[in-house]
Amino acid sequence: MxxxxxxxxxxxxxxxxxxxxxxxxxxxxxxxxxxxxxxxxxxxxxxxxxxxxxxxxxxxxxxxxxxxxxxxxxxxxxxxxxxxxxxxxxxxxxxxxxxxxxxxxxxxxxxxxxxxxxxxxxxxxxxxxxxxxxxxxCRVSSENVSLFIHARNQLGILWAGRDETETAQGFLETSESIYQRYMKEDGSPPTDMTDYFATEENLLTHQERTKRFELAYTHSMYYLAQVYKNLGETERAATYCHSTLQRQLKLNQFSPMEWALNAATLSQYYITKGRYMEGRHCLSAATVISGLAGEVPSEAAAQESETESERREQLRQKRAEIARCWIKYCLNLLQDSKKLLEDNIGELDTDRQEELKRARRREEEEEEKGRKSAMLFGSEDTFDSIASLEEKVRCLFLLDFTEARAVFLVGQDYVTQAKDYFEMDGYVTDHIEILQDHSALFRGLAFFEEDLERRCKMHKRRVDMLEPICSDLNSQYYLMIRRQLMFELAETYNEMMDLKLALANRQEDTPSLDNHTVKKFNHLCSASAKYFQMFLDSLCSPEGKVPEHLEEEVLRPALVARFRVARLYSRLICSAQSDQLENLNKSVEHYKYVVQYCEAHPEAASAVESELELSKEMAGLLPLKINRLKARMVVNN
Structure with a gap:
């Protein structure tokens, strides 16, 4: 040299x-x-x-x-x-x-x-x-192509760090094109930059040169993935990220936990696009590869250094984060399957269900072909483990309760794993988010349950896990979370109320609701109204004044809560006419609020179109019903 x-x-x-x-x-x-x-x-x-x-x-x-x-x-x-x-x-x-x-x-x-x-x-x-x-x-040759790519990679990183994304993009895309052109025209193992200053006996082997050159190109792809993400080109970013992860495994140049977290993060993109095969593969690979990050043997725990203890804690946290990605996979698959099967009132469309079941065989055959072969991670050592993990959870849309329950149970297992690390003491926000996901898993499963009594019990499980948390949270520090919990509890009680009424109406031999059913119905109705009202009260000033203007992030929830409270008061079953009159007056008051707020703030109407239309109708009809009730009360007295 x-x-x-x-x-x-x-x-x-x-x-x-x-x-x-x-x-x-x-x-x-x-x-x-x-x-x-x-x-x-x-x-x-x-x-x-x-x-x-x-x-x-x-x-x-x-x-x-x-x-x-x-x-x-x-x-x-x-x-x-x-x-x-x-x-x-x-x-x-x-x-x-x-x-x-x-x-x-x-x-x-x-x-x-x-x-x-x-x-x-x-x-x-x-x-x-x-x-x-x-x-x-100089022209690009085997002597300098590696340096060409490394220099442009570094300039790409430098400009990306300055938020000059398009400038970074130019350098990195040039790196990519140089690599592709060289591999097409030459392809021999190029000189590594360290070879410029090495004696003959210390020169790298052809295999080492190839590996370093491929790693440089892998870095180009990794940084391009970040650039495309920052430019909003999410599909392109995901493609480059996936290829980067594949190349890192192939070259055996990766940190297990970092690789696993990147794969788990990529899965979340695929999930949002409904690409559950890719999402499942990324998560299965993440779980397997994360297992390559060694643990300290338990007998050595007492002697471990502070640094080693921190490392073990980081491993636990990252595995818990991967578990949370699995929860999102199961939850989104349940929710997307629900959207596929529900009719215009949110119930199971059995005709659609049968149609999709007939098409299932073709879909399962398609699963084994096409894009699957292009997306695989792993080597001979890990591929079987990844495939084995994939078999434990479906990636096709769920068509009945049996399929939904299997995915629910997988998600619930990962809830347990995630909560084991993200405990309430120390990780309040994370712990509650996991509980909310657990609640949503139950809600997704309940859609597929035909037995209304069992469905009601699933919603009761949601109440049991969320209600104590909502009561104990300090509203000064966790106001937004408490609002979320209040609204979800209100909706859950509302669903239970509708189910109890539907169950009672199915009893053909009972001409009217018995006292026990009425008491249960009213309890659920009142509980739902209570939590909706708590949500509305949280929007008021410390003096209890209702805001004149609702912020955008609470506009729809606040108006929907008003609409629901109005509906709930009108549905309470009362034996005394005076109680019924009081409830109807409260109901019309809330309906009128929705109408008047949208009249004062026309931009709000588009956020609650259907609720506003019904509120206008009920605000006109209920006063007539109230007047008739008053007339009957006068006659009876």
Whole structure:
């Protein structure tokens, strides 16, 4: 690799300096003291500058002895943050001058990375651009293609860190195109940048060169995924992220927990797009790969260091986060299946159900083909484990209670795992969000349950898990969460009330509701109204004043709550006419509020179109009913 004008001893000295600089950067810098965090990297920078001066001196010597000619100025090291002109004549990548340009470019590259690592971004940019200037005068070849890609990757990262996303995109897409063109036209294992400064016996093997080159391209894809995400190109970002994860496994260059979290995060994108096959595969792979992150044996727990204890705690947390992604998978699959099967009043459409069951065979055959082959993660060691985990949960839409229950049970298992780490004491918000997901799992399953009594019991489970939390939460610190819980509890009691009434009406031999049923119905009706009213009261000022203007985030919930309370008061079954009159007056008062608020704030009407239409109708009809009731009361008295 050495130029003929450099003696073996001189070349070996350069190689030793480079090796020392690499060791300082990659190894010794990890133990630098907190009060001098860049000590090793500053030392590495000096060695790189010395290498640069040596290369320029040798170049100047060749020119004086009748070499390729050029600039006769004495060599000086590049000044931090200052652009330096090199090789004013055109160069070819196949010429000795091209190789020297690549070596100088590599030193510029390492100096650039060094400055970026030490938070001197402008100087880092200058060195990286100097590297680009040198390379732009060479054609892409096996000698310099790796450096081409590395330099553009670093500039892409640099500009992305400044939120200059489109500039970063340009550098990274160029890296991608250089790689693809090189692999199409040549494809041989290219020279690695470390080979520029290695003696013959220390050169990398073809296999090592290939792996490092492929890893550089993997980095290009990883950073492009981030860029496309920031540009809002989510589909493209997901594609690049998936390919990055595949390549990391293939190259065996990944941190298990980091890889697993990235795969689990990617699953959430697929889930929102209804692509449950891909989502399930990502989550199964995440679970398997996370298992590669070792645990400290229990007998060694007492002797472990504080750092090791923190590491184990991080592993527990990340596995709990993956469990939460599984919960979302099961929950979304239940909810999307419900949307597929429900009729216009939210009940199971049995005709649609039978139609989809007939089409199921074709769908299951399709599952084994097409996109599945292009998305697989893993190697021979992990593929079977991933496939085994996938078999435990469906990825097709659920068509009956048996299928829904199987997915529900998987989700419930992951709820237990997630709650084991995110306990109420220390993780209040996370714990409650997991409980809310658990409640939503029950709600999704209840849709498929034909037995109304069992369905009602499922909703009772939701009440039992959420009601104590809602009561105990401090409204000063957790107001938004309490509002969510109040609204959900109100809706759950409302669903239970409708179910109890439907059950009672199915009793053909009972001409009217018995006292027990009436008492139960009224209890559920009152409980629902109570929580809706609690929600509305939480919107008032400390003095209890109702807000004149509802903020956008609470506009629809507040108006819907008013509408529901009005409906609930009108449905209470009362034996005394005076109680019925009082409830009807309350009902019409809430209906009128919805109408009057939308008249005063016309922009609110679009948020509650159906509720507003019914409120107008009831606000007109109920006064007539109230007047008739008053007339009867006068007659009876």
């Amino acid at each position: 050495a130029s003929l004008s450099i003696s073996n001893d001189e070349w070996k000295a350069i190689c030793d300096k480079f090796t020392n600089a690499q060791n300082l950067t990659d190894v010794e810098s990890r133990t630098d003291p907190e009060n001098d965090p860049f000590r090793s990297k500053y030392k590495a920078r000096e060695l790189l500058r010395e290498i640069y001066c040596s290369l320029k001196s040798f170049e100047a010597g060749e020119e004086e002895s009748g070499g390729e000619g050029g600039d006769q100025r004495p060599a000086e090291p590049p000044v931090d943050g200052q652009r330096v002109d090199f090789f004013e004549q055109g160069l070819s990548g196949d010429s000795p001058a091209g190789l020297r340009a690549a070596k100088l470019g590599a030193v510029e590259y390492y100096l650039g990375v060094n400055h970026v690592d030490t938070e001197e971004l402008s100087a880092g940019q200058e060195h990286l651009m100097n590297c680009m200037k040198l390379l732009d005068r």
